């Protein structure tokens with residue numbers, strides 16, 4: 194079959210991909226010249242995309258050209274080291290390269306027979322994840338769309354396992370009439386966990402919240418009496434402060450009472466990969482399941498989360514299925530271990546980062562971003578800005594004189610374009626949250642960004 198211009202479909206695809214790769218390379222090379230947030234004019238220019246679906250379509254090269262010329266200027270430049278919003282990771286060079294190749298390969302990693310290479314590298318990346326994070330040798334990790342899905346995956350395994358031990362099969366009898374489970378959760382558990390609870394059939398009346406301290410960590414002495422009907426939800430890395438719950442004080446006694454402990458460690462679990470930061474998540478390896486992201490601190494491109502369960506049988510109980518056409522020629526049929534069947538070979542991008550950085554490189558990445566966060570806190574603190582919580586890991590939380598002033602400074606910084614910071618509310622106060630999650634952030638990026646923040650309140654000082 195031809196394309197109408199004499200080229201075969203493969204020649205056409207090859208040409209389009211080469212053009213796109215050149216444009217992508219230019220986008221990366223020029224990213225320093227762009228404001229971190231797009232200009233109003235660039236956003237307004239999105240109107241140039243036709244709002245009516247064309248009858249006959251356009252040629253593929255033209256589509257990519259449009260995407261680059263209209264679309265690229267309207268991106269938020271989140272991978273040049275100065276985007277500090279929403280715990281957003283940058284992209285490691287090896288991960289970016291792997292993503293390009295993966296697109297060309299277009300592999301489905303649901304079943305090993307569908308892609309031996311993807312299955313092999315996914316398996317390695319999954320094992321290395323557990324090894325780097327110091328998790329038990331029995332644990333099984335599976336890649337998914339993000340920590341939200343990872344939390345849901347783990348909660349399904351937890352729910353079904355608790356009910357199984359109580360003699361109830363969700364597979365056979367569903368949830369109606371099942372023994373009532375309790376959920377004991379940090380008062381500051383991430384919204385994605387609350388969402389996952391709802392999707393897994395838990396109502397808000399089942400949740401007992403445990404108060405947190407001034408840093409956002411659960412107060413261990415406030416954990417209620419637990420039993421074998423209980424799902425305990427803790428976190429490694431409070432989304433505002435970076436502080437973690439006291440795992441070693443809580444998990445052993447929870448397990449003595451046969452409760453299931455799940456940890457949301459979307460970014461904070463990576464502290465375990467650094468000998469210098471590991472103490473911040475001491476005892477996290479004792480849990481039954483963990484959710485984390487590779488697209489945050491590990492700097493794999495979107496969307497790449499990781500669900501990890503101590504014992505594979507619990508994942509299988511919730512998610513494995515029978516289908517005559519799915520061969521079971523391998524232990525690691527991902528379609529049996531996660532919510533998705535067809536799936537992009539996300540593990541290959543994680544493998545690429547591990548292969549690029551090695552064990553020491555991952556630890557260095559963690560340490561470096563912790564240092565940069567500390568640098569930011571020091572610069573802002575020295576300028577008289579209130580640092581609300583002693584920074585932990587890669588999060589910095591500051592506030593200005595009033596809530597209105599804080600909101601105004603955040604807006605002004607975003608408009609300034611040197612860097613991008615977001616807002617949050619911390620224990621009743623509006624706050625600026627600075628999350629240092631991009632591997633490419635340099636000490637100069639931090640000092641220039643700090644100057645940009647300071648000059649919004651002291652125009653004469655920070656030039």
Ligand SMILES: Cc1ncc(COP(=O)(O)O)c(C=O)c1O
Pocket residue numbers: 279280338339340341342383385386430431432457458459460486498
């Ligand atoms: C602590 C925490 N948990 C879970 C999530 C959800 O992760 P995702 O956006 O990858 O689904 C986030 C996202 O910021 C987070 O910070």
